[in-house]
Amino acid sequence: MSDILAILFASAGFDGATQGILGEGRRLADTLSCKLHALIIGPQNEPMNSSVAAIADRVIAVDQSEISEYDTEPYLCVLVAVCKQLSPRVALLANDTYSQELAPRLAHRLGGSAVGDVTELKSHLDALRVTRSVYGGKAAAIIELKRYPAVVWLRARAFAPAEMRTERVAQIEKFTLDLSGDFRACIIERKREASGATRLEDAQVIVSGGRGLGGPEPFEELRQLADAIGAQMGASRAACDAGWVPPSWQVGQTGKKVAPGLYIAVAISGASQHLAGISDAKVVAAINIDPDAPIFKRCRFGIVEDYRKVVPLLRETLSGTKK
Amino acid sequence: MNIVVCIKQILDPEVPARDFRIDSERREAARGSANLVTNIFCENALETALQFRERAGGRITVLSFGSESAEDSLRKALAMKADAAALVINDGHPHPDPFAVARALAAAIRKIGDFDLILVGRESGDWGAGQTGALLAEELGVPCVNFVDHIDSDSDGLRLKRQTDAGWEIFAAKPPVVVTITNDEHNVPRVPKTRDVMMSYRQTLTKWTLDDLDTDAASIRAANSYYEIVDLLIPVKETQCEFIEGDSLESRVENLARRIQEVTDAL
Ligand SMILES: Cc1cc2nc3c(=O)[nH]c(=O)nc-3n(C[C@H](O)[C@H](O)[C@H](O)COP(=O)(O)OP(=O)(O)OC[C@H]3O[C@@H](n4cnc5c(N)ncnc54)[C@H](O)[C@@H]3O)c2cc1C
Numbered sequence: 179m180s181d182i183l184a185i186l187f188a189s190a191g192f193d194g195a196t197q198g199i200l201g202e203g204r205r206l207a208d209t210l211s212c213k214l215h216a217l218i219i220g221p222q223n224e225p226m227n228s229s230v231a232a233i234a235d236r237v238i239a240v241d242q243s244e245i246s247e248y249d250t251e252p253y254l255c256v257l258v259a260v261c262k263q264l265s266p267r268v269a270l271l272a273n274d275t276y277s278q279e280l281a282p283r284l285a286h287r288l289g290g291s292a293v294g295d296v297t298e299l300k301s302h303l304d305a306l307r308v309t310r311s312v313y314g315g316k317a318a319a320i321i322e323l324k325r326y327p328a329v330v331w332l333r334a335r336a337f338a339p340a341e342m343r344t345e346r347v348a349q350i351e352k353f354t355l356d357l358s359g360d361f362r363a364c365i366i367e368r369k370r371e372a373s374g375a376t377r378l379e380d381a382q383v384i385v386s387g388g389r390g391l392g393g394p395e396p397f398e399e400l401r402q403l404a405d406a407i408g409a410q411m412g413a414s415r416a417a418c419d420a421g422w423v424p425p426s427w428q429v430g431q432t433g434k435k436v437a438p439g440l441y442i443a444v445a446i447s448g449a450s451q452h453l454a455g456i457s458d459a460k461v462v463a464a465i466n467i468d469p470d471a472p473i474f475k476r477c478r479f480g481i482v483e484d485y486r487k488v489v490p491l492l493r494e495t496l497s498g499t500k501k
Numbered sequence: 502m503n504i505v506v507c508i509k510q511i512l513d514p515e516v517p518a519r520d521f522r523i524d525s526e527r528r529e530a531a532r533g534s535a536n537l538v539t540n541i542f543c544e545n546a547l548e549t550a551l552q553f554r555e556r557a558g559g560r561i562t563v564l565s566f567g568s569e570s571a572e573d574s575l576r577k578a579l580a581m582k583a584d585a586a587a588l589v590i591n592d593g594h595p596h597p598d599p600f601a602v603a604r605a606l607a608a609a610i611r612k613i614g615d616f617d618l619i620l621v622g623r624e625s626g627d628w629g630a631g632q633t634g635a636l637l638a639e640e641l642g643v644p645c646v647n648f649v650d651h652i653d654s655d656s657d658g659l660r661l662k663r664q665t666d667a668g669w670e671i672f673a674a675k676p677p678v679v680v681t682i683t684n685d686e687h688n689v690p691r692v693p694k695t696r697d698v699m700m701s702y703r704q705t706l707t708k709w710t711l712d713d714l715d716t717d718a719a720s721i722r723a724a725n726s727y728y729e730i731v732d733l734l735i736p737v738k739e740t741q742c743e744f745i746e747g748d749s750l751e752s753r754v755e756n757l758a759r760r761i762q763e764v765t766d767a768l
Contacts, residue, residue, distance in 0.1 A: 275647070279635070282599070282632040286635070294630065295629075313530055317733055318735075319628075319733050320733075323728045324728055325728075361644070362674060363644035365671065366673045368671075369670070371669075377666070377667075407761065419685070419686055425650070425685055426668060432623065432624065434666070440761070442761070449515070462740075463764075465757075472519075474742045474744075475742065477740060477742040479745055479760050480745065487750055491751065492761075495758040
């Protein structure tokens with residue numbers, strides 16, 4: 179019992195999160211001189227499989243009708259069965275809805291321990307130590323795991339991807355499991371909210387709005403600004419709680435953890451819980467009427483002004499339609 | 502329907518970063534002048550339960566595992582019109598790991614008796630481990646659905662709407678089940694009436710110690726068999742902000758546009 183297992187959803191494809199998990203898994207396996215296994219769960223896709231096979235030492239695919247779409251209980255059964263077979267010391271997941279839901283239960287069933295939203299992993303003597311932010315991003319804790327396997331969900335996009343090997347590509351092994359259990363909670367309806375072409379988590383530019391916008395209509399104006407620069411839209415919790423925009427727009431500790439090249443915060447004060455979601459953003463800019471708003475402490479540049487004056491003019495300038 | 506809502510009292514998470522200090526001896530936030538409040542997601546959970554009770558009936562018990570002061574959070578929940586309240590006093594480790602918390606709550610829930618629906622916040626505003634619901638479900642041997650924002654029932658059982666990264670999903674669940682609650686425009690917690698706040702202090706509140714529960718009290722007190730906080734620090738990460746200047750609004754916005762353009766061009 180010493181290997182690392184990367185738990186990947188086929189539906190995610192070879193996205194930034196998948197690459198981050200594999201990158202950190204590879205690094206950890208190389209440091210500990212152990213193997214990196216990868217589990218790909220759900221309807222398989224070829225480009226992802228061959229990329230994963232060029233990083234992991236062993237790839238296990240579970241693809242059967244009961245798990246063609248995510249459902250908590252059967253997915254959990256798959257993870258438990260595969261972990262029992264492989265006995266990894268560390269299992270790594272991403273920080274999406276499903277991974278967060280599965281990880282602690284997986285740890286419990288294996289007699290291990292779980293920890294989440296991790297930004298750094300280190301082995302310390304025989305134990306695993308991880309870093310995660312706590313107190314709404316105001317502090318960072320270093321946590322030592324006491325029970326193994328350690329099931330860790332990572333702030334996956336924050337980790338560097340691994341190089342792909344050209345020689346020694348792993349074989350893909352198919353596992354089939356009995357999933358005929360009587361599950362007492364099942365998903366009966368799934369709805370994807372219409373959003374832009376890119377997921378917020380993968381967006382390169384994000385325009386985000388907060389309570390200071392004062393209502394749903396100004397988000398339309400922000401949308402036009404976003405369109406002018408090819409940005410995705412985000413929001414603060416206050417704007418989501420007010421019902422101005424859907425909950426899936428929420429950025430922050432308990433919303434999306436984003437990592438864009440540019441994040442523009444409009445009428446967002448910059449509470450630590452909001453900043454916790456943009457810690458991996460490269461450049462942050464803000465439009466805020468209050469020069470003392472904490473958001474400016476996280477900004478590369480910003481403008482102290484009423485957004486109602488700035489946004490329309492900025493859109494015209496950036497879209498080249500300014501008269 | 503017997504409903505249990507687990508609630509946690511925490512240090513006010515809205516304390517601004519500039520006032521935030523660490524007690525490095527205890528490896529936790531220094532109390533300072535901050536208030537103790539109910540974790541917001543626990544209040545979202547209670548609000549969700551109260552609305553469900555309005556539609557489907559049932560009895561709501563609020564339960565907390567914490568210090569004596571957590572009584573205030575439970576009284577507030579009674580003022581919001583929960584039916585009963587129970588406090589398991591934690592006389593052990595001041596910030597037990599999520600496994601110890603889940604085991605204490607599970608033992609208390611078994612003592613409360615029959616349960617159909619257990620609600621917990623998705624995570625707390627202090628440690629934010631986000632594991633209590635899942636571990637509690639495993640301790641009780643029932644399913645768990647995370648990030649729920651609305652609960653309904655029909656002849657087949659419960660209908661749970663939950664948020665996902667991309668939108669939402671509906672679960673059909675047969676009780677008993679544990680759900681973790683996230684925020685949504687519809688479960689913003691109500692503000693209790695002054696009269697009900699006063700009334701709440703006259704209601705009975707059950708208090709147990711860990712020894713009153715059928716569980717391994719010693720290991721819950723010791724905590725940290727799951728994981729341990731070995732260090733706590735305040736990360737330093739301030740960026741120098743360039744405030745965009747200019748003679749007129751037009752020229753300032755033009756300067757802002759130029760800076761934005763420079764960044765997007767380099768992506
Ligand atoms: C456990 C927990 C988890 C949380 N998770 C999250 C999370 O994931 N994401 C999140 O965002 N929050 C989260 N929060 C909430 C967070 O603490 C803040 O309450 C929230 O981020 C505030 O949103 P806001 O900045 O939009 O609103 P406010 O703080 O009210 O800020 C509004 C800003 O708008 C500015 N403004 C007003 N009018 C104008 C104008 N005309 N032009 C320009 N600027 C203007 C004001 O100066 C102010 O800075 C969480 C809180 C807790 C306790």
